[in-house]
Amino acid sequence: MTNETCKLPLKLDLFATTSRNQEILLEYIKQETLIFTPGDRSDLLLGATFSLMSDSVPSMSGIVLTIDTLPEKSVRKLVDGFHPMPLPIISTKEDTLSAVRKVDNMYPRILPDDQRKIASAIGLFSQCVDVNTFLEKMKVTKSKLMTPRMFEHFLIDKAKRHIQRIVLPEGTDERVLKAAEILVRRNVADLAILGPKDRILAAISSLGLELDEGQVDIIEPATHPSYKKYAEIYYDMRKHKGGTLDTAYETLADETYFDTMIVYMGDADGMVSGAIHTIQDTIRPAFQIIRTKPDLSIVSGVFFMCLSDRVLVYGDCGVNPRPTSEELAEIAIVSERTAAAFGIWPNVALLSYSTGPFGRGEEVDRIKKAVEIIRKRCPEMKMEGPIQ
Template sequence: MLGFPFIFRGALDVRASKINEEMKMAAVKALAALAKEPVPEQVNVAYGQTRLAFGRNYIIPKPFDPRLIAEIPPAVAKAALESGVAKEAITDWEKYKDILRERLGSDNKLVRLLLSRAKLSPKRVVFAEADQLAVLKAAQIAYEEGIAIPVLLGRKDTIEALMAEIDFEGDIDIIDPKTDEENNRKNRYAKVYWEQRKRRGVTLYAAQRLMRERNYFAAMMVNEGDADALISGYSRNYPSVVKPMLELIGKANGVTRIATTNVMMTKRGPMFLSDTSINIDPTAKDLAKIAVMTSKVIKTFGFEPVIAMTSYSNFGSSDNEKASKVREAVSILHRNYPELVVDGELQTDFALNDKMLRDQFPFSKLVGRKVNGLVFPNLDAANITYKLLKELNEADSIGPIMMGMRKPVHILQLDASVDEIVNMTAIAVVDAQNREMWELEKDIS
């Protein structure tokens, strides 16, 4: 039963005249090979397991394994070609696998592209809460799939016990900032931090105490080049994690406002929603900056940004200050970034429905364009919208992606899933890759 739909898929795709023994055997061998590969976390979750692994209790892949569609049909199709029953040939097998994966949805394609990009040049990512099982499992996936080189922070005995439980093996750095063996590094970090903050009420003793706190220690690892990127926030509320990052990492040159965006995997494709976590009631200038930063993130994912500045008002239909600040933000953007496809203020349904927009507001820059970015007038609107999409439509989300920081620092939502942490790890790696490339370009110029 497990191979049945995938055998037919492979047979149909090469217009096989029949399903022979060679094709059946190819399916069996492909299933056997897949069973020995690391199991995706979503399969573990679906079957209530901590970590499925090949052995007496797991000898064939589970029916909900998303890898089946990209592994079994190609094996069957190849066997049909080799045994002479295929009427059509497949020449590009990787492209064929991509087409099969796309049947799972465009969100999977985007995630695959993100993970593939990260694997080109994995970076050292410090996981500040590695003694949490979900975080550790994400670090394991990142390590085993070549996405990142994990650095694990937390109680060493706890981490090692959890690693044994989930069969996480490898040459991994495990660091407990509270132990005496890290005193030299803590003192070095503390001195650097104190030099930066000594005229702002921070004593050397206070700096030394803070370096025992994992988020401060992790941030200094990134600052001092001992790690390339940072992931935190799984077990603590967002503001308590943002604070040390702003104090130690700080904003990028020329940036006056940080913000976040969430990528929502919707039926119409990926949507970038900003600002979902930081700015409670941004000004018109802030909204313009958020839109520009969001456009850069959209480009990082390989899309041309088309951004709607949302409101309850449409193009001046209300004079209320809440609507007028969005209108002012659009004026700033049109004046200073004429190449950016952005417009508003407008209601979300008009932003997403081109016919409605064309009929009522044919002058809009968004007419005939597929909007992929929504900038909201305040944190309430953005945060509520993204969580509604996530829960009601079961839309997958990547984020919140930090924008405007000096270093690759990314903060998870409280109690994020393993898949969400893996995706954020890939974001952090790609962020580090981009910054490395920008530095090289600066040196060349």
């Protein structure tokens, strides 16, 4: 009766009912309760299902219909009309008490693809074990090779050593909320999630995530205490372009612009965007508000390509479609610094359709000139090019 993508959460409270009415059921529901009820109890099924629409009732984890009985066809049709279905509904031939005993006696496992349980386990381990002392007791051999798992560990470890405040402007996207829960479980960052508060809380509830306002800040730009101040500062930045104060207020109502102002004002250390926004929509506010470093002439980006046995950095694949030789040189130098900052040993290759000095053509000449510029500006940089 339910979407195959629905999964039971990390923790379950079991509640079995055979003759209780809806009022008693709602009274006993707690966060992550798994309900067991005979399949012909349409009243309990409907009551439990519609309770998901209420912010005042805790979110249950699922419903198990017992004794190999299903509700009437009209009830099933009504329940199936939920898109997406916010919780699993499972049917079993077992009687109610037998089903409860079987679930209660299940041996819990953590599967390799269950990121929530893995994050929870790692977070608990980090809280209870002094990892640095543990590593000191082990013989650790450092390698220049960086696998995707090593890369993730490096990032998490570095972030946990220096907790930063990060804003997420795409708070209604379920991937962002699931990622936020993992980061909270592993104590990686201080998070602020932007967007309509009611929609974010409803999404958290329907996804069964363990996120609350004590763990993350949920910010609506137009109602934030700094909204007026930010808009006035943005207006001062843009008035030479013909912008008005009303336009500034309207612009800052956009989450991407507002979270960029949060970073600019020092109220956050960074932002992560791109789940539902394009590269241009993400970069444009930063380019207008934060701007580039004084010694850089362009904005560029890199992709981290996580292969099976290594992590490669590709720059620039998404911002500058046809950079000049000077811009290529700058992109290469900045990309090399970025790779090093992320723990990747940088050996830079400037790619072309020809290798070495013997190729001919406008594209190859552009790469050759960029190589010359790099060798003059950064002679210590390990670099080859053009290379096919």
